[in-house]
Amino acid sequence: METIYERCCGLDIHKKTVGACLIVPGPLGRSAKEIRTFGTMTEDLLKLSDWLTANRVTHVAMESTGVYWKPIWNLLEGNFELLLANAQHIKAVPGRKTDVKDCEWIADLLPRGVGGPTYSAHHGLLKGSFVPDLPQRELRELTRYRTSLVRERTSEVNRLQKTLEGANIKLSSVATNTMGKSGRQILEEMLRGSSDAKTLAQLAKGRLREKIGELERALEGCFGAHQRFLVAQQLAHIDFLDDTIEQVSAQVQERMRPFDEALSRLDAVPGVGRRTAEVLVAEIGIQMARFPTPAHLASWAGMCPGNNESAGKRKTARTRKGSPWLRSALVEAAHAAARTKETYLSAQYHRLAARRGKKKAAVAVGHTILVIVYHLLKQGTTYADLGPIYFDQHDRQAVERRLLNRLHRLGYKVTLESLSAA
Numbered sequence: 227m228e229t230i231y232e233r234c235c236g237l238d239i240h241k242k243t244v245g246a247c248l249i250v251p252g253p254l255g256r257s258a259k260e261i262r263t264f265g266t267m268t269e270d271l272l273k274l275s276d277w278l279t280a281n282r283v284t285h286v287a288m289e290s291t292g293v294y295w296k297p298i299w300n301l302l303e304g305n306f307e308l309l310l311a312n313a314q315h316i317k318a319v320p321g322r323k324t325d326v327k328d329c330e331w332i333a334d335l336l337p338r339g340v341g342g343p344t345y346s347a348h349h350g351l352l353k354g355s356f357v358p359d360l361p362q363r364e365l366r367e368l369t370r371y372r373t374s375l376v377r378e379r380t381s382e383v384n385r386l387q388k389t390l391e392g393a394n395i396k397l398s399s400v401a402t403n404t405m406g407k408s409g410r411q412i413l414e415e416m417l418r419g420s421s422d423a424k425t426l427a428q429l430a431k432g433r434l435r436e437k438i439g440e441l442e443r444a445l446e447g448c449f450g451a452h453q454r455f456l457v458a459q460q461l462a463h464i465d466f467l468d469d470t471i472e473q474v475s476a477q478v479q480e481r482m483r484p485f486d487e488a489l490s491r492l493d494a495v496p497g498v499g500r501r502t503a504e505v506l507v508a509e510i511g512i513q514m515a516r517f518p519t520p521a522h523l524a525s526w527a528g529m530c531p532g533n534n535e536s537a538g539k540r541k542t543a544r545t546r547k548g549s550p551w552l553r554s555a556l557v558e559a560a561h562a563a564a565r566t567k568e569t570y571l572s573a574q575y576h577r578l579a580a581r582r583g584k585k586k587a588a589v590a591v592g593h594t595i596l597v598i599v600y601h602l603l604k605q606g607t608t609y610a611d612l613g614p615i616y617f618d619q620h621d622r623q624a625v626e627r628r629l630l631n632r633l634h635r636l637g638y639k640v641t642l643e644s645l646s647a648a
Contacts, residue, residue, distance in 0.1 A: 232257075235278055236333030237288040239295050242266055245329035246274060250281055261329065266294065271301045278306060287311055287332050290355060299357065310355040356526065362511055365481050369508040370551050372474045379467040386460040394447030400440050405464065408434045416449055417458055478504055488512050491602045494609040495595060496571050497563025502555050506599055509552040514604035520597040527552050529593040545589060556592030563591055570612040571595070577617060 238245035244264045252258030260281075264274045278286065286302060287309045288295050295310060302308055311332065358366070383405055387398050395416075401409045411429045420426060423445040427438050434441065482489060485507050492503035510523065517523040524530040528548020534541045564575035564587075571591055578587035602609060618625050626642065633640050 233281065233283045234285040234287070234333060235283050236329045237286060237298065238329035238332060239288055239291045239298060240266075241294055244271075244274065244298065246277075247329040247333040248278070248281055248283065249333050250283075259333070266297070268297070268301070271298055274298075275302055275305060278302075285309070289332060300360075303360070308357075310357050312355055356516065358511055361481075362508065365478070365508040366551075368474060368478050368481070369505050372471060372478065373505070373551060373554075375467055375471050375474065379464060379471065382460055382463050382467065386457060386464070389453055389456045389460065390447075393449045393453045395449060396444040396447075397441075400437050400444045401434055406434075407431055410461075412445070413457060413461065417454055417461075421449060475501075478508075482507065485512060488603060491606075491608055492599060495559075495563075495598055495602075496566045496569045496611070497559040497561070497591075498595065498599075499559075499562070502559050505551065505555040509549055509555070510599075512603050514600055517600065520600040523600050524593055524596055527556070527596060529553065529556060529589065529596050553592070556595055557588050559595050560588040560591035563595065564588070568614045570614065570616050573614040573617060 233250050235249070236247045238247075242265065244266060246262050246264060248260040248262075249257050250260075262277065264270045283306060285307045288298060288311070290310050290312060299308060299310065357363075387404055390397055390404075397409060397412065398404050403409060404413075408430045411431075412426050415426055415429060423442045426445045427441040430438060430441055482504055488507060489500065489503045492498050492506060493500055498506070510517075510527070514523070517526065521530070525546070526548060528546045530545060532543035532546045534543035560571070560575065563569065563571035564579075566572045571594060574594060575587050575591045578590050582590075598609065601607065630640055630642070
């Protein structure tokens with residue numbers, strides 16, 4: 227098999243150790259291998275870097291093992307051509323797996339090209355994962371941490387509602403948002419010891435005052451001392467999470483200043499708000515040259531069906547695993563777009579949901595949003611909605627035939643005449 231790189235190294239990464247297999251030119255034109263084991267402390271990783279430099283290594287490949295590859299990548303980046311390989315793609319032959327053989331196998335499979343999501347493949351048999359530059363990786367950590375905080379806040383609000391349900395307080399059955407201004411004032415008054423439902427109901431504001439009678443019934447309960455303690459702790463936790471989310475959002479907004487123009491273009495897409503736009507920029511960046519086509523981006527993100535074909539028959543194929551952070555943001559945006567009125571994305575969602583179900587429709591609309599984002603970022607254009615009747619106009623004759631056939635089956639004879647002709 228042809229050797230692509232003369233001096234390369236494969237790393238098998240673990241939590242406490244790193245196995246390194248060095249391949250360099252040896253006598254008689256053959257390659258010589260040297261295997262060493264290093265620790266994962268910074269001092270040990272610097273020794274690894276010095277060892278690679280002393281042997282004039284040019285390319286280093288490693289396995290994407292949890293988060294343990296990140297400190298090694300950070301220290302080696304800029305000194306060597308690095309490649310991060312999917313662990314699923316470089317599995318060794320069963321029965322021949324050891325740490326030493328793993329790093330040797332990775333070194334043998336080191337690919338031909340490094341620097342983007344697609345590569346040709348020491349033999350050229352691997353594809354490297356897309357690893358963005360350091361500023362984007364830092365931005366990713368911030369947006370992902372914020373998403374985790376938002377999810378934690380949602381979980382805490384759900385715990386609060388369960389505590390209230392245990393006390394026979396049915397506030398969530400009347401108020402749309404338990405943690406809104408009215409709900410918060412009612413809860414704080416209950417923590418002060420007030421138990422009169424009529425007095426508590428009068429704290430309602432805005433449209434909730436239209437439900438005063440129903441609210442009085444919902445606030446009749448048995449709010450015990452332990453439940454008062456739990457609600458106080460849960461409200462304090464929610465306040466802490468709100469403050470932390472606000473601080474993280476401020477940090478994200480500061481780092482997003484260079485991308486304000488791109489964020490404004492993405493914000494115009496139905497269902498995509500400012501926060502979702504920030505997640506999209508952090509996850510995929512704004513340079514679309516690394517993805518040759520929108521289909522490459524959708525495949526990388528795991529927002530398209532997988533391939534499952536045998537004997538000329540295409541079978542049902544689940545979507546492949548992509549970035550869970552990007553996927554959740556796109557599906558959330560799809561659900562938001564489905565609630566908009568008179569838009570192309572809303573029409574697409576309801577058209578698919580009727581035939582394939584809401585979950586598949588959300589993934590399909592999320593795929594469409596990702597394709598729109600690709601073109602907006604690559605071409606620098608503004609979003610132009612195709613309208614809610616785009617699908618009907620796209621195949622106008624088929625729509626006419628289908629509706630005429632339905633009326634015919636009901637016993638009607640219909641003649642079509644265009645409004646312009648009339």
